[in-house]
Amino acid sequence: MDFAAAANDFAEQVRTRLDAITRTAAEGGLDAALDLMTTTIESGGVVHAFGTGHSEAFAMEIAGRAGGFIPTNKIALRDLVLRGSLSVDDLGGSSLERNPDNVEQLWDLAGIQPGDILMIASNSGVNGSIVGLALIAKERGIPLVAVTSMEHTMAVPLKHPSGQRLSDVADVVIDNLAPYGDATLTLNGGVPVGAVSSITAAYIAQLLTVGVSERIAVDGRRPPLYLSANIPGGDEHNSALEARYAGRIHRGT
Template identity: 50%
Template sequence: MSQPALGAALFVDYARQAFERVVASNKDAVGAAARLFAECVAGDGVIHAFGTGHSQAAALEIAGRAGGFVPTSRIALADLVLRGGEEAAVLADPLLERSPGLAERLYALATPRPQDLFVVISNSGVNNSIVDLALTVTGAGHPLVALTSLEHTHAVPALHPSGRRLADLADVVLDNGAPTGDAVLPLPDGGALCGVSTLTSSLLVQMVVAEAVALLLAEGYEAPVYVSANIPGGHERNAVLEARYAGRLHRGGH
């Protein structure tokens, strides 16, 4: 029996093709998401990002990184402990992200204002905490951008009691193009190797930010963007910008 092809070069080739597919298929969605980002920032809003598991990587791409918007906040399950008073043991539950009833607490801990925007990230888009938060923020009138895999979400059953998925609730859906299960290189035992969603989701986030900044500048607004804190004067410059949003920027519990 022949062995499946593996190796770095094969994954790079797959990732390159995935990038091209994602760019082509999300052209309209990137523009629509960028418009929501720009309107939020221009209206003194904060962009809140939430993801669990490896989707936290895309939330980190949005909130608090060099080259990204200053008015951003990351929601994390750790907020329940670090700012919500729960015992640390609650985070040891491997199924915590699927538990019902978390969304309202996470939403309250984010201290959002009416003009704020939410970005919810989930490859499958079906876990309870993901759908609960999407329902909570849309019910409160906030715009919602979803970052998900449409192939994966439509290949698995909806877990939420409402029967809805993250993609069903969003104003804009960004499709990271990941296959069902995320990993892309088949293994001899029937498993697969190398997840691609982190790469394609990060690409989409940076595309949206780039387009949103272009919109803001073209329309005469300032674009409050972080510089690296590890260059001379970077920390001081960032602190001045952050001061405009005092008490509104949370970075996963901090």
């Protein structure tokens, strides 16, 4: 297979999945998540988004970007170093995302309150920090939306001591349609390549943002969305809206 053929094949793998997610949205498959997010934002709550590894791309699409909602927080494991008690050395490798022991501190750093919502993206949906944070949300009555690969999560061993997956804990589950192992192509010699979960998860994040914005704007209200800081008036617009959530949203991590 030459590069042009591989690129076309990968594009088709991506296109097929994005089309399927679009159909799901059109048929109401995202409505439960849209309901939770809309209620949260309209009632003055904050949308918190968490992902580890490449799944952090989903949280970055939800929180703190142009065209995204202002009442949002991106939760990241490095918060445990930047604002918590862990050292930089603790960030090395994948051990931190697999370890459920630090999720209480991560929860406290996030500042999640009643009336907020938590969204977690994890392709595998089984690592300790992912399931651990999800379980805290469940225990404290915080609505939880999961974005995960159902094909992958059902095919891998459970890792959290509870014996649960992210999809077992969440109130709403959205399938990112990534295949087992994430890669969509197999090259000569059986080499897997062409991961799609970051692409589909980012698309889901944007569909949710569009859907919630449409619901809020339907009667003429203005959704609390960021403007690009690189257009005239963007900083002023953003700062004025951020001030409404002072002490509840954090940026820069």
